[in-house]
Amino acid sequence: MTGYDVYELGGLDSWAQAQADAGGKRFVDKEIPTEYVGMSANALEPGGQAPFWHSHDRLEELYVFLAGHGQMGLDDEVVDVRPGTVVRVGPGVMRTWRCTPDSPEPLRWLCVRGGGDTLAAIGRDGQLDRERTMPWA
Amino acid sequence: MTGYDVYELGGLDSWAQAQADAGGKRFVDKEIPTEYVGMSANALEPGGQAPFWHSHDRLEELYVFLAGHGQMGLDDEVVDVRPGTVVRVGPGVMRTWRCTPDSPEPLRWLCVRGGGDTLAAIGRDGQLDRERTMPWA
Numbered sequence: 001m002t003g004y005d006v007y008e009l010g011g012l013d014s015w016a017q018a019q020a021d022a023g024g025k026r027f028v029d030k031e032i033p034t035e036y037v038g039m040s041a042n043a044l045e046p047g048g049q050a051p052f053w054h055s056h057d058r059l060e061e062l063y064v065f066l067a068g069h070g071q072m073g074l075d076d077e078v079v080d081v082r083p084g085t086v087v088r089v090g091p092g093v094m095r096t097w098r099c100t101p102d103s104p105e106p107l108r109w110l111c112v113r114g115g116g117d118t119l120a121a122i123g124r125d126g127q128l129d130r131e132r133t134m135p136w137a
Numbered sequence: 138m139t140g141y142d143v144y145e146l147g148g149l150d151s152w153a154q155a156q157a158d159a160g161g162k163r164f165v166d167k168e169i170p171t172e173y174v175g176m177s178a179n180a181l182e183p184g185g186q187a188p189f190w191h192s193h194d195r196l197e198e199l200y201v202f203l204a205g206h207g208q209m210g211l212d213d214e215v216v217d218v219r220p221g222t223v224v225r226v227g228p229g230v231m232r233t234w235r236c237t238p239d240s241p242e243p244l245r246w247l248c249v250r251g252g253g254d255t256l257a258a259i260g261r262d263g264q265l266d267r268e269r270t271m272p273w274a
């Protein structure tokens with residue numbers, strides 16, 4: 001898929017939890033058609049967290065934190081994240097995240113994904129665990 | 138490649154042209170090993186520009202502009218970019234960029250890439266054109 005596409009996501013300060021779904025996500029690849037690389041722009045208010053843990057069967061994800069303070073749960077570990085933290089998560093690793101209650105601003109980040117094939121061929125490869133408690137609970 | 142990796146890129150305000158190569162680039166995937174998705178963090182001072190045009194044979198790239206004002210050359214067109222502009226560029230499209238001279242701050246952006254295989258298998262697929270003049274020249 002050659003050619004190019006332009007999408008105005010809005011400046012970082014405008015990324016708001018209210019624009020997005022329950023997990024604070026907006027999928028850029030729903031706005032412009034990407035072939036191999038997917039991306040979501042995300043925002044959570046202080047105290048907010050992902051609605052569930054999830055993993056991917058094939059996709060590699062890069063989480064690029066740009067504003068606010070938060071934490072990621074990665075299987076049995078918890079990692080603090082701040083502006084500039086990049087977390088690569090390979091297939092099979094369960095992950096979740098939150099914006100810490102004392103964060104000075106909303107947690108804002110990009111999540112980029114790809115998996116060695118077109119996104120269309122990979123399809124929905126997510127595994128959700130809605131029962132697993134959050135690691136900071 | 139399962140598991141996870143954490144890299145501290147530094148907050149957006151700390152991304153500086155001086156940290157990077159001549160094109161203002163730092164490759165996150167040289168710091169943490171990614172399998173499918175590559176990423177660079179980029180900064181250019183006002184008036185700065187890419188050292189050359191380039192295209193890719195197989196890779197799709199997403200340019201995510203986060204601060205400053207700039208322009209991208211995309212084959213025969215020029216697109217203005219500002220915080221929140223996302224540009225998807227498919228294989229074969231020649232591209233270049235600059236931070237406009239009157240930008241209130243450095244142009245800062247992420248460039249994400251992937252191409253339907255591991256990055257290792259794709260290898261170096263870039264085509265440079267060091268002779269083509271910049272579209273704002």
